[in-house]
Amino acid sequence: MHDELFEQERYELWEPAAYSFAPDRRQFLQSLAAGLLIVAVAPGQRATNTSLEARLHIGEDGRVTILSGKVEEGQGPRAELAAAAAEELGLQVSDIDVVLGDTALVPNDGITAGSRTTPGTVPLVRRAAATARELLRSAGASSYKELAKAPQLVKAYKEGLPEGISVRPAGEWRVLGKPQARPNSRDIVTGAHKFPSDVERPGMLYGAVLRPPTWGATLAALKSPTVAGATVVRDGDFAACFAPTSFAARKGVEALAEGAEWKEKPHPASSENLYDHLRQTAQQDRARPTIRGDVQAALASASKRLKAAYRAAYIQHAPMEPRAAVAEWQDDQLTVWTGTSNPFAVREQLAQAFSIAQSKVRVIVPDFGGGFGGKHTGEAAIEAARLARAAGKPVHLRWTRAEEFTWAYARPAALIEVEGAVDDQRNIAAWDFTNYNSGGSAIETPYRTPNARIRFLPGDSPLRQGSYRALASTANNFAREAFTDELAAAAGMDPLEFRLANLANDRIRAVLVAAAEKFGWKERAKQTRANRGVGLACGTEKNSVVAACVEVEVDPKTGAPRLLEIVEAFECGAILNPAGLRAQVEGCILMGLGAALREELLFAGGRLKNPRFSGYRVPRFRDVPPKMEILLLDQKGAEPAGAGETPIIAVAPAMANAMFQATGKRVRSLPLRLV
Amino acid sequence: MPQFRFQVNRRAAVVDTSPERPLLDVLREDLKLTGTKYGCGEGQCRACTVLLDGKPIVSCVTPVRAAAGKAITTIEGLAEDARLQPVQQAFVDEGALQCGYCTPGMVLRTAALLKANPSPSEEQIVAALDGSLCRCCGYPRIVAAVRAAASRAS
Numbered sequence: 001m002h003d004e005l006f007e008q009e010r011y012e013l014w015e016p017a018a019y020s021f022a023p024d025r026r027q028f029l030q031s032l033a034a035g036l037l038i039v040a041v042a043p044g045q046r047a048t049n050t051s052l053e054a055r056l057h058i059g060e061d062g063r064v065t066i067l068s069g070k071v072e073e074g075q076g077p078r079a080e081l082a083a084a085a086a087e088e089l090g091l092q093v094s095d096i097d098v099v100l101g102d103t104a105l106v107p108n109d110g111i112t113a114g115s116r117t118t119p120g121t122v123p124l125v126r127r128a129a130a131t132a133r134e135l136l137r138s139a140g141a142s143s144y145k146e147l148a149k150a151p152q153l154v155k156a157y158k159e160g161l162p163e164g165i166s167v168r169p170a171g172e173w174r175v176l177g178k179p180q181a182r183p184n185s186r187d188i189v190t191g192a193h194k195f196p197s198d199v200e201r202p203g204m205l206y207g208a209v210l211r212p213p214t215w216g217a218t219l220a221a222l223k224s225p226t227v228a229g230a231t232v233v234r235d236g237d238f239a240a241c242f243a244p245t246s247f248a249a250r251k252g253v254e255a256l257a258e259g260a261e262w263k264e265k266p267h268p269a270s271s272e273n274l275y276d277h278l279r280q281t282a283q284q285d286r287a288r289p290t291i292r293g294d295v296q297a298a299l300a301s302a303s304k305r306l307k308a309a310y311r312a313a314y315i316q317h318a319p320m321e322p323r324a325a326v327a328e329w330q331d332d333q334l335t336v337w338t339g340t341s342n343p344f345a346v347r348e349q350l351a352q353a354f355s356i357a358q359s360k361v362r363v364i365v366p367d368f369g370g371g372f373g374g375k376h377t378g379e380a381a382i383e384a385a386r387l388a389r390a391a392g393k394p395v396h397l398r399w400t401r402a403e404e405f406t407w408a409y410a411r412p413a414a415l416i417e418v419e420g421a422v423d424d425q426r427n428i429a430a431w432d433f434t435n436y437n438s439g440g441s442a443i444e445t446p447y448r449t450p451n452a453r454i455r456f457l458p459g460d461s462p463l464r465q466g467s468y469r470a471l472a473s474t475a476n477n478f479a480r481e482a483f484t485d486e487l488a489a490a491a492g493m494d495p496l497e498f499r500l501a502n503l504a505n506d507r508i509r510a511v512l513v514a515a516a517e518k519f520g521w522k523e524r525a526k527q528t529r530a531n532r533g534v535g536l537a538c539g540t541e542k543n544s545v546v547a548a549c550v551e552v553e554v555d556p557k558t559g560a561p562r563l564l565e566i567v568e569a570f571e572c573g574a575i576l577n578p579a580g581l582r583a584q585v586e587g588c589i590l591m592g593l594g595a596a597l598r599e600e601l602l603f604a605g606g607r608l609k610n611p612r613f614s615g616y617r618v619p620r621f622r623d624v625p626p627k628m629e630i631l632l633l634d635q636k637g638a639e640p641a642g643a644g645e646t647p648i649i650a651v652a653p654a655m656a657n658a659m660f661q662a663t664g665k666r667v668r669s670l671p672l673r674l675v
Numbered sequence: 676m677p678q679f680r681f682q683v684n685r686r687a688a689v690v691d692t693s694p695e696r697p698l699l700d701v702l703r704e705d706l707k708l709t710g711t712k713y714g715c716g717e718g719q720c721r722a723c724t725v726l727l728d729g730k731p732i733v734s735c736v737t738p739v740r741a742a743a744g745k746a747i748t749t750i751e752g753l754a755e756d757a758r759l760q761p762v763q764q765a766f767v768d769e770g771a772l773q774c775g776y777c778t779p780g781m782v783l784r785t786a787a788l789l790k791a792n793p794s795p796s797e798e799q800i801v802a803a804l805d806g807s808l809c810r811c812c813g814y815p816r817i818v819a820a821v822r823a824a825a826s827r828a829s
Contacts, residue, residue, distance in 0.1 A: 181768075188775035189750075191749065191751045195776060245692075247695075247700050320712070320777050320809070320811075322714075367775070370810050401717065401720075587811045591810070594812075613720055619812055620805050621807075621817075
């Protein structure tokens with residue numbers, strides 16, 4: 001489950017390029033010449049710490065710089081990697097600089113996704129730093145400043161990392177395991193930090209792109225190929241403006257839109273008929289089911305048999321900073337500043353789009369304004385680069401909020417059908433689980449199920465879809481934990497007792513017990529209060545485990561839930577940065593609450609009906625539950641796992657189960673609604 | 676192009692521009708004050724908050740003409756003499772930022788709140804900040820930072 005290539009396959013969004021630009025003759029010739037070089041430089045080579053030089057630099061002043069292809073989007077790698085290096089080097093966090101996401105400077109650490117920075121990149125940084133520490137010792141140098149001038153180090157830089165250098169065990173940590181603030185916090189609170197949309201280049205112009213009226217429409221004609229106050233760029237389906245201000249560029253695009261003719265596609269699917277559509281278009285032949293025992297026979301012979309269907313809506317990541325890029329050409333060299341989780345892949349996309357060698361492209365990713373799995377692609381980078389090529393000057397392009405809602409990829413919608421049975425001993429005798437469209441993350445059940453069929457069926461997604469925090473595990477965990485509650489009720493058992501009796505995962509058991517004890521589950525599950533109920537859910541994904549107990553209140557008029565209290569327990573091995581971890585768990589709970597309460601992309605006829613925050617209500621201050629408790633179980637003996645995703649998966653099913661306890665009605669859709 | 680004069684961060688500013696241009700764009704593109712963020716362009720997320728004569732406004736839907744003759748404070752102008760204001764320090768100390776893109780707006784809203792009400796209740800904090808969106812959902816820490824700033828200032 002933790003194979004890097006497998007994670008890549010799940011996380012990278014594979015789709016045809018949005019644009020096919022016409023190569024101009026000069027660039028075409030150059031790309032041919034450069035193409036010969038590609039063989040020699042082997043682009044896309046993965047960083048495996050073969051050389052210390054690639055990972056760690058010691059300045060003559062003794063300051064240490066850590067280099068990584070990971071990026072900072074608020075999830076905390078900057079603090080974590082600095083602390084990891086400081087730990088091994090015997091320095092303070094403030095002695096370390098961290099350079100992230102600049103393809104000209106850093107090793108390719110792959111995409112920043114899949115909770116992989118902690119288990120994948122932190123060990124590489126620690127090993128490089130431990131090597132430098134050993135060099136300091138073996139050289140007999142008194143400081144890194146002295147070492148930086150030592151010839152031994154230069155030699156080691158070139159030869160790569162020696163084997164057999166060990167990192168500090170968790171029991172001896174003095175920096176790791178302690179709370180660390182984000183190193184550039186001060187620049188954030190003063191406005192000094194330059195996010196991608198804040199990058200300023202000499203002579204920079206501003207761009208805006210003409211968008212089709214419906215998804216998939218192609219540009220047939222532009223009636224007015226020029227507009228006042230802005231310059232029009234047309235290249236196949238790409239039509240855009242650049243101007244001295246973003247206001248003028250937007251006005252230019254509005255004028256273009258009035259005279260644009262489009263060839264539109266039919267769009268039979270809508271948010272009204274979505275789940276039928278996903279079922280009807282399911283590709284049965286692409287399923288790779290997990291089969292155990294004989295599920296059909298077990299269903300047929302079981303004493304209690306249940307069947308239910310669950311739905312999860314399309315939702316958007318809606319990061320506060322929309323996609324943005326600044327592109328600059330110098331002769332045939334392209335530099336792009338942009339917010340993406342995948343700098344090396346965006347470099348590749350740019351090289352392809354402009355038929356140039358990757359060595360001619362530099363992608364720089366300043367710490368950017370949120371991603372949540374939604375910025376794995378380079379749309380704005382490519383568009384800005386196309387405009388900059390036409391302008392002959394740097395061009396800034398920032399998507400509007402409506403563009404971000406409409407044209408960014410969404411979290412896949414899910415239809416999940418489950419059939420199951422319990423036997424007389426209250427075991428889960430049969431388990432048949434089918435996910436339509438959304439994916440296979442956390443699709444396996446952690447409960448003992450000797451007779452099971454578990455499968456994911458891809459279908460025809462009417463919306464552009466891709467990664468979202470925790471991928472399909474939000475939908476799969478929702479359906480599984482809600483249906484497990486239904487089985488518990490059928491077995492006449494308390495939901496906690498039923499889970500503990502059937503769980504085959506001791507780590508989940510530990511967080512479930514911790515959350516239930518803190519919440520006072522045993523007493524509170526027996527209480528009845530009008531319109532109020534308690535519920536719980538648990539799960540695992542990406543080598544971490546989570547459990548949540550909640551109390552909700554259901555509005556008797558609207559049927560809408562309100563979260564009154566949550567106790568969530570989380571365990572991800574040895575904790576590296578408890579402050580960062582707590583922030584991730586808090587953020588996950590509340591982001592998951594948004595999908596539970598209200599978030600849903602509404603669409604029909606190839607258009608989004610709610611591409612704005614007033615129609616798509618994300619969580620706000622008022623949604624924060626009055627009581628919110630987070631239990632972090634620190635397993636010092638275990639390898640640290642990532643934590644930015646899994647804590648999101650428990651809140652929605654726990655709330656659905658609490659709504660049942662409050663009303664006696666099952667809630668089987670996200671957002672949660674009594675039907 | 677019409678000319679507009681106003682104060683930005685205690686200094687006089689003069690811009691020649693279309694009167695309907697959003698104040699946000701003028702601050703960012705003409706005056707290079709990029710600490711003020713675009714979040715939605717419709718006044719619904721408050722990332723673009725600045726103080727106009729001390730009152731928080733959403734600069735993305737405020738035409739530049741509406742700022743003529745007034746005093747604007749952006750996030751760059753909050754700290755005087757390079758020393759962080761208590762509100763800014765509290766956001767740092769409480770770890771009340773993840774990606775940090777909403778932070779300038781949150782800090783300015785908090786500064787305005789504490790000026791009007793130096794010791795707000797939790798309900799008053801939530802009421803003042805509720806329309807300010809944070810997609811990292813760091814709301815509990817932001818509330819903690821507001822409380823810390825209030826207790827520090829008092």
